[in-house]
Amino acid sequence: MSERGVACRRRTGEDKISFLPDHLLCEILSDVPTKTAVMTSVLSTRWRNIWLCIPLLDLHTDDFPNFTAFASFISTFLDFSKGSSCLHKLKLDLNFGRRRPIQDISSESSSWDLAFARGYLDPYYLITMWIDIAATRKVQHLDIFLHPWNLKIIPLSIYTCETLVSLKLRNVSLADSEYVSLPCLKTLHLVDNTYASDALLEKLISSCPVLEDLTFVRKGNTEYDFDILRVRSQSLKSLVVVLNGKEWWYKACRVAVIDAPGLSYLSLQDKQLACYVISNLRSPDKVNIDISFEVDSDLANLIGSSKKSVVRSFFTMLSNVRDMTISQTTLEGIWLYLKHEQLPLFPYLIRLHAVLHNSDLGNLPNLLESCPNLKSIVLELKEFRKEGLLIFSSSVPECLRSSLEYVETRRPIGGVVSEIELVKYFLENSAVLKKFKMCLRRGRMNEESNILMELLRLRRCSPSCEVVVDLEELGEEACQSMKRYYNFF
Structure with missing residues (x-):
C-alpha cells in the first residue's frame, strides 16, 4: 500500500481492523457470542455479512422475541x-417455558426451513433438522440445552459424527442405535437426559476411544429409570457423576460401575447412595466426595453392620487418592x-479439604490418623453453636508429627472457646x-484485638510456623456501617 493511500485512510478516520482479510475477521468473531458478532454488521458495509461466514452458531431463545x-x-x-463444508460449533440454549414455541409465521418469508414449518408448526422437527445439518457439515462442538422438559430431537446421525470433539446435551431423549462410533469425541456432558436403555448409555460411553471428560447428571425431575450406570474407558481423565433427587420422585440408580484406570479427577455427588464398584483406579490426583450414606442414627443400630461394610468398602476403593x-x-x-x-488408610493423600460441623x-484426629503423609488441610467449618472445650485424643496423628505443613480454616473465628481450642x-x-492461615471475624475493635492477641500467644510446636490472620470481607453496606461505628470518616 502506498504512503499516500495510508495517509488518506488516516485522514478519513477508518479503523485498521476493517482492512484485515475476511478469514482473520471471521476468526476474531468466532471468539464472541453470535449475538455480539451480528451486532458488528452495523459498523459499515464492510462488516455487513462477515458474521454469516463464521463457523459457529451460539444462540439463546431469550435473545429473540419469539x-x-x-x-x-x-x-x-x-x-x-x-x-461451506464446516460448521465447527453449534450451541442452542432453548427455553420454551415462557412463550409459545411457534407463533404466526410471516407469509413473506422465503426460507426453506420456515416454509417447511408452515406445514408442520413443529419447532422440535426444525431443531432436529438443524442438528442433522451440523452433523453433515463436520461439526466439532455440539451443545443442546432444552428447558424445561426433554424432547426427542437428537438425530441418529450424531452417533456416527466422525468430527465431533465435544458433545453436551441437556433434557433431550436419545433413541437407540445399533451402531455408535465417535472416534474424535473427548468431552461428553449428559445432563438430565433420557436414554432408550442402560445399554445405550454404556455403548455411547464405550464408543468414544479418546474420551477424556465425562459428566453425567441425573436429577429427580427426570422421567427415566435405570438400574446400572456403567463407565468403562481406558482414556477417561475426568469423571463427574451427580445423582440427586428424592426416592419418591424416581427410581434411583442402584449400581454404578466405574472402570477407568486413567482417571485424574473423580467427583461423586449422590443423595440416594448407589452401590459403587470402582476398579483399577490407579492414583487419581483429586476426588470430590459428597455422598449420603442415608445417615439416620435411629436406623444405624439396625443396619449398622451392612452399612458399615458399604462405607468401608467405598473408601478402600479410593485409597490411592492424592x-x-x-x-x-x-x-x-x-x-x-x-x-x-x-478409618481406611489413605497413604498417598497429600491434600485434604473437609467440610465439618463443630x-x-x-x-x-481419627480422620487425620488415616492420612499419615498429609501435607495440607483446609477445614471449612460450619457455624459454631455450642460453647465448651473440644476434647481431642491424647495421641497425636502421624501426619502432625512428620508431614503436615499447611493448615487453613475457612470460617471466620469469632472467639468461641472451641474455635480457639482447634x-x-x-x-x-x-x-x-x-503456615497456619485463619480468618478473624469483624466485630468491635477491642474484641478483635483481644482474640488476635490470644491466638498469637498460643505456643507453636514448629519454630518456623507462620500464622496468617485475615479480616473477613464485608459488603459495602457493612463497611459503611463499620466506618460510622468507629468514626472512620
Missing part, C-alpha cells in the same frame, strides 16, 4: 453458509458407621507446620 424470529435467524445463517474434598454429609456417615474404628471436630490443637502438635 421462536419464529429465532428459527428465521438460524435458517438465514444455514442458507447463506451451506456452500487430593480429596469431602462433604459434611459424607463425614457424618463415616462418624456414624465407623465410629470407634480406624460437633464433629472431636472426630478430626487452633491450639494444630499449633501445639504440628512439628513441621510452616
